[in-house]
Amino acid sequence: RLLRDVDISIADFFTLRPATRSEYNYGLVSAELGTELFIKPANMGSSVGISKVRNEEEYETALDLAFLYDDKVIVEEVVRGREIECAVLGNEDPIVSVPGEVIPKDGFYSYENKYIDEKGAGLEIPANLTLEQKDLVMSTAKQVYQVLECEGLTRVDVFLTEEDEVIINEINTIPGFTNISMYPTLMAEIGIGPQELIS
Secondary structure, three states, rough: OOHHOOOOOOOOEEEEEEOOHHEEEHHHHHHOOOOOOEEOOOOOOOOOOOEOOOHHHHHHHHHHHHHOOOOOOOEEEEOEEEEEEEEHHHHHEEEEOOOOEEEEOOOOOOOOHHHHHHOOOEOOOOOOOHHHHHHHHHHHHHHHHHOOOEEEEEEEEEEEEOOEEEEEEEEOOOOOOOOOOHHHHHHHOOOOOOHHHHH
């Protein structure tokens, strides 16, 4: 909502709570957001509890799963676009890394694709973008960081559509930090190695 208020593009969504779940059936939601939807626990990481659904049965099953992890669930439209990520570091004048691209094997970057199937997704660092696309993604990531008053470190994940529109997917305030995670890998790409990054 904060991003939407400053005209930064986000996916259309509904927020569900246990008490309001029954008000948002698949028919109502799909009429507004489309027949393909993402169901997400609002406060989880690593794609835990996220489902992509295409019908009422999958929708109800996905809500059951998401509510296991959070009492706030996001039902979101599917955005068609490339999954691009930027690492951001700092406070008042943050450093923004080059963009990297996640290329999932089967539809979306699920928990299984991240941690179980070593061939579940490809990472392209830096992402194969035009200079204009790169500048747009990086400037949007910095704007998001500043609008949300982030400090320290954050990874900003976006979708880049065929029309070169940048739509925010999510902001990771505690991004993955393993030796193969996107955040430290993106920072290394701009010359900030792991030891310096941690310092």
